[in-house]
Amino acid sequence: MPQYTPPLRDMQFVLHELIDVTTAFKAMPAHAEVDVDTVNAVLEEGGKFAAGVVFPLNQSGDAEGCTRDPATHAVRAPAGYKQAYAQYVEGGWASLSCDPAYGGQGLPQVVNQCFYEMLNSANQAWTMYPGLSHGAYEALHAHGTPEQQATYLPRLTSGEWTGSMCLTEPHCGTDLGLLRTKAEPLADGSYAITGNKIFISAGEHDLAANIVHLVLARLPGAPEGSKGISLFVVPKFNVNADGSLGARNGIWCGGLEHKMGIHGNATAQLVLDGAVGTLVGEPHKGLAAMFVMMNAARLGVGMQSLGLTEVAYQNAVAYAKDRIQMRALTGPKALDKPADPIIVHPDVRKMLLTARAYAEGGRALCVHTALMLDQELSHPDEAVRRASADEVALLTPIVKAFLTDNGWIATSHCLQVFGGHGYIREWGMEQYVRDARINMIYEGTNTIQSLDLLGRKVLADNGRKLKAFGRRVADLIDEEGVREDMQEFINPLADLGDKVNKLTTELGFKAMGNADEVGGAAVDYLRVVGHLVFAYFWARMARIALDQQGSGDPFYTAKLHTARFYFAKLLPETASLIRTARAGVAPLMAMDESMF
Known part of the structure; x- marks a missing residue:
């Protein structure tokens, strides 16, 4: 059976020693009173909930999956999911970083993101239900009318209702400009929405009394393409004027997708047959409003793969220390046993350290990005808000794509550590691999994230956002370049920074x-820029570990070993990536389509 221990020590290291979030909070009036003890206490309790309540449902939920009643279209989540969600609501976890005006606790986003990492390690499929609800909350908080906010935000904040986002249609995925769902105006100012949506995560279930669907559709006479898309809030049950639930709305589950992974989450085919909805934001401006939810989801998907990387690593390490196979090439190590534990073998260690380096580097990036999001939303200085927003925009596709690519690599490596047992369901490793694979696909495939990074976030503004992050890198190089014990980290970081600048100019x-x-x-x-960002954070973590070597705490020794592994064994991947990026498009496009 798998096991999971929340990585609280490393979270505390990243939050307080690396990023120093509470000092940053002091500049934000909304979070100025949030101190180290508060952050640690919340995450300690959150870890108990993740490990004690949600984690035990992961394998059983995967085996059982979701079930749909063909007669009523109702969907039931796996056994225990509803009860766990009730405990989540009762514990106030849904409201953690929500606006106090709607019943939220008002804690920083960075605290909520760390909590979600633990939930994703424990059970990604279950976590998607509240995760999508939080995205719906964010979209309505930013763009909803006062009436919509009053109706929906208190119940999304409490967790009484959940949310979903309905974008994809059978004939279009990423290219939302092709969508056909229609919204016809009604006399009372609402709209009757008709169409079909597919791949809707948490689109139908029995965890909550109502589901708040955010639906993209076209108004009559709307411009073609993405400029003609509007956003509507469409509840599963209509809501009466007093806030009570009314009649069932015309949106129902036509089927559940049969998937490779995340079996515990209901990925629904939704049919809208004159479903009543209300317009969110301005007509034909739906994508701008929906992007609030989509960007939150992209950061959330990165956290999903971070969580899977961590839990897969923990289980692979435990197995590698226990499983005995062959002798070390340098001679027997476990003299009291007929063979050595496989952790003595160099390639097993390489696989374990790959997962560890990607987990710890990903955690640093996610905490930093979440803090930038807090500053974008809450800092009183407009210049800081603007700079933070730019950095979040730059880092979002990296969090989504680089972390999910790494999660696929890491979970696959960790399965490999188990050998044949990794392929057997009872050990739990094959589920982590299956669950990790979807993260590279949804919320915009990783190719889409890459096009967004290079095309929109870098070339479209002549590298302004990238140069701003480059100044962080340059400042670290200037500060630490004089230290002899930092050369093994600073020199490759500086070299890669220079190469990224040259590559960006050449591609432009x-x-x-x-x-x-x-x-x-x-x-x-x-992937090259992702490594630049990781190298920056790993260099900073190495500096702290070097400074703390005298403490005698093995945590810092392990951190330093992992940093050295990252720079020696993972960062060099950038050399081949730069070469293939520079090779251009000709090898890809030269062959005539008929030859395929």
């Missing part, structure tokens, strides 16, 4: 002559 010039050059290089480019 190529794109002027042929826009396909962006598509040919984008995936490699994102």
Whole structure:
């Protein structure tokens, strides 16, 4: 059976020693009173909930899956899910970082993100139900009318109702400009919405009394393409004027997807047959409003893979210390046993350290990004808010794509550590691999994230956002470059920073002559920039570990070993990535379609 221990020590290291979030909170009046003890206490209790309540349902929920009643279209989540969700609501976890004006606790986003990492380690499929609800809350909080906010936000905040986002249709996924769902105006100012949506995570279930669907649709006479999309809030049950639930709305589950993973989450095919909804934001401006939820979801998906990387690593380490196979090449290590534990073998250690380095580097990036999000939302200085928003925009596709790519690599490595047992369901490892695979696909495939990074976030503003992050890198190099014990970290960081600048300039010039050059290089480019960001945080973590070596705490020794592994064994991947990015689009597009 798998096991999971919340990584509270490393979270505390990242939050307080690396990022120093509570000092940053002091500049934000909404969070100025949040101190180290508060953060630690919340996460300690959150870890208990994740490990004690949600984690035990992970394997059983995967085996059982969700079930749909064909007669009523009702969907039942796996056994125990509803009860766990009730405990989640009762514990106030849904309201953790929500606005106090709607019953929220008003804690920073960064605290909520750390809690969600633990939930995702414990049970990604279950966590998607409250996770999507929080995204719906964010979208309505930013763009909802006062009436919509009064109706929906208190219940989304408490967790009494859940949420979903309804974008994809059978004929279109990422290209939302092709969507066909229609919204016809009604006499009372609402709309009758008709169409079909697919791949709707948490689209139908029995965990909560109502589901608040955010639905993209077209108004009559709307412009073609993405400029003609509007956003509507469509509840599963209509809501009466007094806030009570009314009649069942015309939105129902036509089927559940049969999936490779995340079996415990209801991925629904939704049929809208004159469902009543109300417009969110301005007509034809639906994507702008929905992007609040989509960007929150993209950060959330990165956290999903971070959580899976961590739990897979923990289980692989435990197995590698216990499983005996062969002798070490340098001679027997466990003289009292007929063979050595497999953790003595170099390649097993390489797989374990890969997962560890990606988990700890990903945690640093996610905490930093969440703090930037807090500053974007809550800092009193407009310049800080604007700079933080730019950094969140730059880092969001990296969090989504780099962390999910790494999660796929790490969970696969951790399964490999188990050998044949990793392929057997009872050990739990194959589920982590299956669950991790979806994270590279939904909320915009990783190719889409790469195009967004290179095309929109870098080239479209002449590298302004990237240069701003580059100044962080340059400042660290200036500060630490004089330290001899930091050379093994600073020199490769500086070298990669220089190469990223040159590569970006080269790709920008190529794109002027042929826009396909962006598509040919984008995936490699994102991974290179992802490593630049990781190298920056790993260099900072190494500095702290070096400074704390005299403490005698093995935590810092392990952190330093992991940093050295990252720079020696993982960062060099950038050399081949830069070479393939520079190879251009010709090798991809030269072959005639008929030859495939």
